[in-house]
Amino acid sequence: MKKYSILFLAVLATTLTSCSEDFLDRTPLSEVTDENFFQKESDLILFSNSFYRMxxxxxxxxxxxxxxxIIQNTLSEEMRGARTVPTTGGGWSWTDLRNINYFLANYERVPDKNVTKHYGGLAKFFRAYFYFEKVKRFGDVPWYDYVIDPNDTASLEKPRDPRSVVVDNIMKDLDFAIENMKPTKSAYRISKWTALALKARVGLFEGTYMKYRGLKGYEKYLTQAVEAADLLMKESGYKVYSTGKPEKDYLNLFASHSAIEQEVILAREYSTELNIKHNVNYYTITSSYGRPGMPKDLVNSYLMKDGSRFTDKPNYNKIEFAQETKDRDLRLSQTIRTPKYTRIGGNIELAPDLSASVTGYQLIKYVTEAQYDTNSASIVDLPLFRYAEVLLNYAEAKAELGTLTQEDLDKSINVIRARVAMPALVLSAANATPDQYLANQYRNVQNTNKGVILEIRRERRIELYMEDHRWEDIVRWKEGQKLTQPIEGMYFPNTGSYDLDQNGTVDIHIYDGQKPNENQKGVYYVKLGRDLNLSTNSLVEPHPTFRTRVFKEEKDYLYPIPIQELQLNPNLKQNPGW
Structure with missing residues (x-):
């Protein structure tokens, strides 16, 4: 039977409301306020489908x-320190919340309480999700758990509540969802397990956010993260996907057209039949669109296949591509093009295409058959919550609490490592010899668990790469200075010809001055200083004009409230520094 699409189900709900209007400024859902609605389960399904648009x-x-x-041909405003206060928009929208609160004010009109329990939990899950996104972006925000009357000036001009109040209410909503939602497993519908996964995510975020800012009481949230993750690990039945093929399983998890429900707790579905598609193939292989690439410092972070550190090698930043990618953690060759790479559905070995990647390290995560290479043609499902993240959250929360044991690592981090046949992480060894390369990146880790926390951060960045976690990790760890560190790519010691995949043919020719007379087929000719820049260390430098960048600690962890919102509500105060 064809799976239901989160996006498709949300489209059905457009008959109820338009997402283009802010519901703080209109009468709530007048189309469905008659007595014929909220009478049966199908009404709850139809209305709640709109929540998935979030x-x-x-x-x-x-x-x-x-x-x-991900480094692209244009650096983000966050990386450049170039964000400004918007006039409107900027993420300060409350439409979804009004929908949710309206639903919660009416859903119990359905007489079957076995039905209403689940959908009440579902709505509170989405309210928690909504507010978590707001807290991450703005910090303090006003908490509303009711539908605001358009004439209720006191509510409309309410000041921001402290983030501690909001986060505690998020956790209460998630506890309600966990208690009342069905424990069914579907990669496309919210369940008790999704609520537990979100609770672990929220608890870890807020606990570390507070800890690295010296705020008291952070232990409460880290403990909640541990408890939620532990319950999911013990009772849900989810597992890290593995078929015993460590050289393919990680890649195939993300290249599967349908979400692999063994590991994926919730996914966004895409489908040719429903004409719901995205652009990952096009994004990663097309020279005219973004040219995304992995940065050198992340490539360096992948361990050797035997578990030793690549950055312990002499002159590790002066090793050419074929050798630097040899005998590494197998997730590297399943995330970027490395020698012997072939497209899914093809048999031609392909070298990295520097015309499609500003760092030279070309992405292959989510990339599938060539038939999906045109813009907005990809149909692989994209994970929103997966079991590996829960394991990472569990291990990190325990490490930050100071309660992590080797047994904890063996049922979390080492399960993830086993998929790609990596040696186990040993707690005592990690803490005895913290990795200085990682310590230079994450300068705020300064406790007795420093070594293992750094290793967990290594695992998190590698395992969850390209899954939308990195910005919030930087924020909660208070490591904004990491974004100002050098941006570099592949090593090229001189001008000349390079066989990147070591197959006996030239892939790229870097020249200075006049282009060589020969024009070999399949060779990418690159003029130094125009098409490609090299640093003084002979590393690709994608953005030489942004060598010096600034991250302002007093303001850049949060986003500004739009000017119009401050004018409409005089009790709102702008975030510090903006």
Missing amino acids: FPSTSIYNGDSSSDN
Whole structure:
């Protein structure tokens, strides 16, 4: 039977409301206020389908491309320190919340309480999700758990509530959802397990956000994260997807046209039949669109296949591509093009295409058959919550609490590592010799668990790459300075010809001055200083005009409230520094 699409189901709900209007400024859903609605389960289904629009769609990787994970031909405003206060918009929209609160004020009119329990939990899950997104973006925000009357000036001009009040209410909503929602497993519908996964995510975010800012009481949220993750791990039946093929399983998890429900807790579905598609193939292979690439510092972070550190090698930043990618953590060759790479559905070995990647490290995560290469043609489902993230959240929360044991690592981080045949992470060894390369990136880790926390951050960045987590990780760890560190790519010691995949043919020719007379087929000719820049260390430098960038600690972790909102509500105060 064809799976239901989150996006398709949301489209059905457009008969109820328009997402282009802000519901703080209109009468609530007048089309469905008659006595004939909220009478049966199908009414609850139809109305609640609109909530799924809140999830990210084709821009699911924005958290990576706005940070230091995906480098494109244009640096994000966050990376350049160039954000400004918008006049309107800017994420300060409350339409979804009004929908949810209207639903919660009416759903219990359905007489079957076994039905209403689940949908009440579902609505509170979405209210928690809505507010979590607002807290991450703005910090303090006004909490509303009721439908605002258009004439209720006191509510419309309410000041912002402290984020602690909002987060505590988020957790209460999630507890209600966990208690009342069905424990069914579907990659396209919210369940008890989705609520537990979100609770673990929220608890980890807020606990570390507070800890790295010296705020008291952070332990409460980290403990909630541990408890939610632990319950999901014990009772849900989810597993890390593995078929015993470590060289393919990670890649195939993200290249599957349908979400693999063994691991994926919730996904956004895409379908040729429903004409709901995205653009990942086009985004990663087309020279005219973004040219996304993995940065050198992340490539360096992948361990060797035997578990040793690549950055412990002498002159690790002066190793050419074929050798630097040899015998590494198998997730590297399943995330970027490395020697012997072939497209899914093809048999031709392909070298990295520097015309399609500003760093040279060309992305292959989510990339499928060539028939999906045109713009907005990809149909692989994109994960929103998956089990591996829950394991990472569990391990990190326990490490930050100081309660992490080797047994904890063995049922979390080491399960993830086992998929790609990586050696287990050993707690005592990690803490005995913290990785200085990572310590230079994450300068705020300064406790007895420093070594293992750095290793968990390594695992998190690698495992969750291109899944929209990186920006919020930087924020909660208070590591904004990481975004100002050098942006670099592949190593090319000189001008001349390079066989990147070591198959005996030239892939790229870098020249200075006049272009060589020969014009070999399949060779990408690159003029130094025009098509490609090299740093003084002979590393590709995608953005030489932005060598010096600024992240302002006093303001850049939050976004500004739009000017118009401050004018409409005199009790709103702008975020610090904006």
